[in-house]
Amino acid sequence: MRAEAKALLGLAPAVGLPFADDAHRRRIEYRPRPRPGVSLGNLDPDGRKAAHRLLATALRPHAFAQATVILALEEVLDREEGYRRGRHSDDYSVVVFGSPAAGERWGWRFEGHHLSVSMTLDGDAVSPTPVFLGANPLATWYRGRPVVRPLAPEEDLGWAVLDAVPRQLLSRVVLDPAAPPDIHSGPTAVVPPIRPGIAAVELPDPARRLLDDLLAVYLDRLPADIAPAVDRDALSFAWEGATERTGRHYYRVQGPDLLVEYDNTAADLNHAHTVLRRPDSDFGGDVLAAHRAGRPHQ
Template sequence: MLALRTSHLITAEPLRGPDPGVPTTFTFPGPCPPPPCRPMPNGYTGTVDESISQQLRAAAGALLAALDEPERARATHRFDDLGARRWIEYRPRPRPGVCLADLRRAARKATHRLLASALSPSAYAQAVAIIGLEEILDRAEGGHRDRHSDDYWVAVFGDPIRDEAWGWRVEGHHLSISMTIVADQVSPAPIFFGANPAAVRWAGRPITRPLGPEEDLGRALLDTLSPRARAMAVIAEAAPTDIISATRPHVDTPMAPLGVSADQLSPTGRSMLDQLVALYLERFPPELADREARRLAGSPVHFAWAGPSWPGQRHYYRVQGDDLLIEYDNTADDGNHAHTVLRRPSGDFGGDLLAAHHRSAH
């Protein structure tokens, strides 16, 4: 049974007042600013009591309202444009959508509010840190690739206000977050977080390490295993060069589970595996994280590791469960360049919700 933590490192604070640069017909889906609250077009004000699907609709509507016509044309795509919608690309490449660098402050802020509405406070902090690392990487490279923390794109698929099925994605180097909404249901995968450099240190002490918990908890789990369980968990002496699922829009199915299963672990090992899965699920707001935990409860889960186990060496791990694939690698730049992804091979990009929706309609 997965045990989700309910505390977070960051507590969201209410807005201190309206931003004159934000259209007055929309409001951020969070605590309402001091009266008078600004109403949404459909009559609700975007409070924390709403479901996550309502909050996402409100935030996406606010984003589209903050764009001018040319920006909106670049940002919006048909929901049935599968080439644009079923897309994950965490390398610095061209991609569908409109770039934040081309937007005014109000639209950039609306994009961040959409992103924040889909993530837990701790995961949003990770996302912002990952975005900020583009400036650190640009400095380390001497600026020759002209990286910038505004080089992230937002795309909306369908109409968030009128359509029953719609979606959105925020994506750039080392960040890809896709949400698909069907009626009041949300499919929150895939979600990719990466970090280069994985750690910036001073005198051996970390200054920033956005994916530190993912690395540390995976290694701690490996270290708790008995010799027999460890022999099953370690699937290769060398780590692969990247996550296996890569940037493919469809994960190969069936993808055979590797490593050691949860029922072969000690109580301590099972508890740590539960914590590792919870760490990834809690990238989502509680409503989504709890739903995913209930879906996985009691199902078989496997853990696999490749590469050396000591810090600073290239390594990889993988967790597989019922329509769940978690991958972590730190295999480039001498073990200081990390990738993580949470995918649902059958449910990515709303595949499960759309299939259920089509069945109920026929």
């Protein structure tokens, strides 16, 4: 990350902002809104490649593929909307906070519509959340067969967990018959309190194993050496909305300093949001707290 951030700053110094600029550093905005940083459209080809290389340091190959498909879907969505809003796949911004020098505190974000990846570093310690991936359209079809489904594992495994829950436990899993309009954490720096679902340890083994698989989809977006450790015995699972695939639906997985959310709640059921967050540690809350504790004089 340090090497790729240095390369990007060398090509495009304007992507840099102070690390202390918390108003810009501690934020997530997955809607088409103004955001800090420099748009890919305002970078030359070398600068755009450097931005993509920086993004690739935070995502395993399959998740990087998901992210690049999400960028391309802006062109598909723009066509579906009759080109009224002028969406384009270069309307994603990259920003580096602070100096990516050895031993320094710094961070970076790659963000635009339906994509937000934030990394915060203190020396070699990496704090790797929030990570948001969305898709509109969620799927593109040809004669009943999917052509593009970038969030297929997140969707399919969520349903698999629900389907494996015994009928007698459904009332403790499905907390609301209506799906929320968006993920509960939303585009906010601070995650609000969210009611947990059924404890994972109370699920039968088939559902418990599928829940582990579902969580792995989100954790495995990140390289193994920066993915957060999770107490799988402390997880819970909740569902909101329809329990049939023809209705709007939402799920979440929670644990100590962990929140995974998924929603597919637009009218056409073809528009999804997913996020991996750590309510106490997003935007470097963990590594910066350790930094302050270890160096109280600074």
